[in-house]
Amino acid sequence: MTEVTSDALAAYAGFQPAIAPPQPTRAARVMRLMLRQPLGTMGAIVLLVMLFAAVFAPYLSPYDPTAGDPAALYKPPSALYWLGTDAFGRDILSRLIYGARISLIVGFGASILGVVVGTAIGVTSGYFGGWYDSIAQRIMDAMLAFPMLLLALAMAAALGSSVHNVIIALAMPIVPRAARISRASTLVLKTTTFIEASRAIGCSNLRTIVQHILPNTFAPLLVIATAYLGLAIVQEAALDYLGAGIQEPQPSWGLMMSGSATSLALTAPWIVLFPGLAITLVVLASNLLGDAIRDVLDPKLQRTNL
Amino acid sequence: MRAKGETGILSMDRRELLKAGASGLIAATLPAAAWGQTPKSGGTLLLSSGGDPPTLDMHQSATYLTEFVGSPCFSTLLRIDPTDINKLVPDLAEKYEVSPDGMMVTFHLHAGAEFHNGMPVTAEDVAFSLDRIRKPPKGIVSPRKGLLGNVKEVEAKDAVTVVVHLTAPQADFPFQVANPYNVIVPKKVVEPLDASGQGMKRTVVGSGPFKLSQAVDGQIYELVRNEKYFAQKAYLDKIQMFPIKGEVERAAALQGGRIHACFFFANESVLEGLKKQPNITSLRRPTPTFINLIPNVKMKPFDDIRVRQALSLAIDRQSFIKTVGPLAGAFYHSYGLLTPGSSYNLEAADMKQFAGYDTVPGVGGDIEANRKRAIELLEQAGVPKGFKLVLLARGDIPAFRDSSINLAAQLKAVGFDATVDVRDAGGFYAMETGGQFQCLAHSVAVSGSLPDQILGEGYTSFGGRNYGSWKDDSIDQAFRAQSTESDPAKRKQLIRDFQIQFMKTYYQINLAWVGYGAAYQKSVMGWTALNDLYANMQMDRVWLNV
Amino acid sequence: MVGYLAQRLATGFVTLFGVALIVFLVMRVIPGDAAVMMSGAGSGVVSQEELQQVRHQLGIDRPLVVQFADWATHVGKLDFGTSLRTGSPVIEDISRRFPYTLEIVVLSMIIAVGLGVPAGVLSAWLAGTWVDRILQTITIVGLAAPSFWIGLLFILGLVFFFHWSAPLFWQPIWMDPLASLSQLIWPSLAVGLRQLALIARMTRSIMREVLGEDYIRTARAKGLSERRVVFRHALWNGALPIITLIGFEIAALFGSLIITESVFSVPGLGQYVVQSILDRDYPAAQGIILILAAIVVLGNLAVDMLYGLLDPRTRVQGARA
DSSP: SSOOHHHHHHHHHOOOOOOOOOOOOOHHHHHHHHHHHHHHHHHHHHHHHHHHHHTTHHHHOOSSOOOTTTOOTTOOSSSSSSOOOOSSSSSHHHHHHHHHHHHHHHHHHHHHHHHHHHHHHHHHHHHHHHHHHHHHHHHHHHHHSSSSHHHHHHHHHOOOOHHHHHHHHHHHHHHHHHHHHHHHHHHHHHTSHHHHHHHHTTTOOOHIIIIHHHHHHHHHHHHHHHHHHHHHHHHHHHHHHSSSOTTTTSHHHHHSSSHHHHHHHTOOHHHHEEEEEEEEHHHOOOOOHHHHHHHOOGGGGGOOOO | OTTTTTOOOEEEEEHHSSSSTEOOOOOOOOOOGTTSSOOOOOOOEEEEEEESSSOOGGOOOSHHHHHHHGGGGGOSSEEEEEEEEEEEEEEEEEEEOOOOSSSSEEEEEEEBBTTTTTTTHHHHHHHHHHHHSSSOOOOOOTTTTTGTTTTEEEEEEEEEEEEEESSSSSSSSSHHHTTTTTTOOHHHHHHHHHHOOOTTOOOOOOSSEEEEEEEEETTEEEEOTTOOOOSSOEEEEEEEEEEEEOHHHHHHHHTTHHHHHHHHEOHHHHHHHHHHHHEEEEEEEEEEEEEEEETTSTTTTTHHHHHHHHHHHHOHHHHHHHHHHHHOOOOOOOOSSOTOOTTOOOHHHHHHTTTTGGGGGTTTOOOHHHHHHHHHHHTTTTTTTTOOEEEEEETOOOOHHOOOHHHHHHHHHTTOEEEEEEEEEHHHHHHHHHHHEEEEEEEEEOSOOSSHHHHHHHHHSSSSOOOOOOOOOEEEEEEEHHOOOHHHHHHHHHHHHHHHHTTTTTTTEEEEEEEEEEETTEEEEOOOOSSSSSSSSTTTOEEEEO | HHHHHHHHHHHHHHHHHHHHHHHHHHHHHHHSHHHHHHHHHSSSOOHHHHHHHHHHTTTSOOOHHHHHHHHHHHHTTOOOOEEEEEEEESHHHHHHHHHHHHHHHHHHHHHHHHHHHHHHHHHHTTSSSHHHHHHHHHHHHHHHOHHHHHHHHEEEEEEEHHHHOSSSOOOTTTTTTTHHHHHHHHHHHHHHHHHHHHHHHHHHHHHHHHHTTHHHHHHHHHOOOHHHHIIIHHHHHHHHHHHHHHHHHHHHHHHHHHHHHHHHHSSSHHHHHHHHHTOOOOHHHHHHHHHHHHHHHHHHHHHHHHHHOOHHHHHOOOOOO
16 A cells, blocks of 8 residues: 545645644743642742752841850740740751751752762663672662661761761662662663664663663652652751761751750750751652652652652 | 767768877767658669669779669778768778878778678678779779779788778878779679679679669669668668659659659759659759860860960850750859869969969959950960861760850850860760860769869879870879878868969869759658769668658 | 572572671771770770770670671571670570560551551542541651651650650560550550551552552442442552552661650660660670661561562562562
């Protein structure tokens, strides 16, 4: 059959609309996306607000977070101190704002570091296979079996409690999880035809990985990164609470709930209440954002729970 | 002074001990009628402390967590008089004498005293115990080695007589022996345990008014009355100690009537809450615990005395007390190096000669002027503005951590870029003993308030608290001079001179003294709080008025 | 099947060896050791010679390889050594504390599944209604709130409203079951909240999908009652992902267990392991972490086995990649 014989079909085949339908602008597409995912959008907004607060902390916070006023110990929320003061007479709102810096830096830092390192291991492991793969997988399994908080606790005790050490300590439990997922993606992609094609036309391994595999693992990894952002922030707070993480007098949300704070929580519950609320809010926002991203990028992933 | 041979309700005053040739006539314990009620026998006392004892070996420990559980189970040769911290009463030794030249102290043990396992308490056990403290066997640590540093030899003359030969006369010696941690243990039981490395970590065999009946890590430590106690038996049937970490939780348990007493509170807010309870007695009193800022003299620029002076000038003691007090109990101050209220204290006017010490309450100083001077001194010493100063702190104890936080804030006022490096206990001690720090704040809890104890431990280069690694033979000499001086008037002068000499070096900078609180139901009778955390914890005169 | 099991056990063994190595090395890297802890606990400076002697007594001055080999061979014989802190065998310490932790785990699982699944089902059934919206909000917040903060809030509330105080003596379940449950219900709730939220959300999304699938329509077409349709078919097929989820979460559970035990001062394994790390009690910390890791590995294995049993589709796939 080489020719179209029916007139109606021929007319249809040659149909050209007189005016092309308007292409939605970039902005309009984003708007539509946001409207379809209201929760995710709210989450993104909350995170942006936190980010803003963290960056502009010196301008936003009413008091110096480390300067205590001995005359104002354990004051309940008032016009002077919107969220009250703590055991040292430090303004809780200011500490909350500055604390956002630590939580976000550590949260993002650990999550990104963990995902980047994990992906590097997972993708190369899946792509090259062989001995390297087996050994890498056993190490990842061992790290996975290690209770997350304990690994972070031990690493923090070993490295000391500066911010970058805490980031490393908290990234460690994320590495094997990211490695697992990126490896699984890589294995699936390896069998697709276009990877074979890429090899066939002589692309080097590196090019194949960077140009073809990585972009396709991007979606699930973005989802993990946002999911683990929340987890990293909570773990960081837990570490601070146990006394192994960020130390005084740097303000950190977890730290605000520990130490002298617990002893006095009954007489001054706002000391414990607000930092926890802040953490909950940020984790909530990142979870919602992660869910929305997942929905948008790949609805099939809905089943996969992380 | 009483004549020889006379006994009665008396205890030897320290000053009377100094008199050459004095024989220590010590009577039986004070009668219960001193408290105005007839004690009732029976009942279980429910106590709580801040955690599990890290070890049950009294000789190796220095924490109240061990001492509160251990003290009722053991005896020392002598013990502090429950009504007067400056007096001694007999425990295992019913009397003792000091030789005329002060070089020999003879203790006469109670006849018929037994350990909990039925073995008799002999002079050999006493000699073994004292030797274990002053010359610990391999693998055993002894924080109070220095307390018995003056002992040349401990001789078991016969079954009930122990003669201690000193290298020099020491007026405070009987008090060193009366330290609540210097308990008498059975040689036959402990010697093999030491050889195997176990020590008395989990084994408690003493001669005290109570016996350990169960120890469950994290849950309960139970003591039962020793029916074969060599002195008057205890009133209580049992004592149960529950480790509860948080002070708020302990206070809640006390308020709710689930425990009878807790003899360790640091936090003021918690004590305030307890003070409001009508059926609970709560109090805080100063103890021989002081907080010092300790620069590492081996590290530049802290080897320069001007820098150390600047450190002292930068700190407003009143502000320190105001902030750290409610959190750690650092409410007290003293003029000089000894406990608040000590007869050896300096005068307020004396304090003015020491840089920074005029901000101690009652002296009248100007912190602004002090800080200006500090900045000048730092300039002279070549310390640039913004010099990075890291204070090493221990994170789990408010007295350490919160002091450091306050100090860092205050040091900023003279141009230091001061931060705090908080470590857990293990990391902190490793770095502290290894000299890996610039400055730190240490809360030194001495288990006694005598000059030999406080000055010996805290302010000699060989004492246990020389974390800053300073070395000065003249100071050590001055210490030995006062320790061996038998004339009380001369000694007082020597102690005064010592304090002035040391404080002028700023090797350690004293900030405040700590007092701990205790709270107990009004039904708990027979316990008195002394200005010491560890004394009078054998619980043998305590009874429940129910 | 047997071959698969054997292979999984073998890889599990290798994993555990890896864990053992990691924990051994990490503990040694932390500054300060048991000797310093023992002598440093409140006392003054102890000389380096004395510390060395203590180290020798404890055996921690031998070369690392020797220490590791010694420990590993003992572990092979199920001898986890003696705790440097308590002086009693690690196994004894663990077996004394294990019941509390186990009780919390079981209770929190019961709460999570017992409340989570019905909540998820209800939510799915009434999707879009205000009941659904409220449940969704609760679960979403439950996922985000840090469990130790929840625990702290519980304590605050309990003390404030009920004049509650922490139990002096935690009853093991065989001694006094009722008291034990009433004591441990609060930490279990704090731990279980997150699991509950996860399970509820998962159940909801699965139910929603499954409710639209073909075999449900078939069942409806066959005339089975609505209720039976939902409960028999939907739940059965939804069970699989829920079990997988529980498997994934075991390791995370330990994390929140550890910190919640600290908040409530429960004398369980969580508190013990934190204490051991802080006290540099090598045998105890190493022993417990190894045991916890073994539980995670075995748990994952069990989940995989269960998966294989319940879902014939996965049986075709041989060994896991």
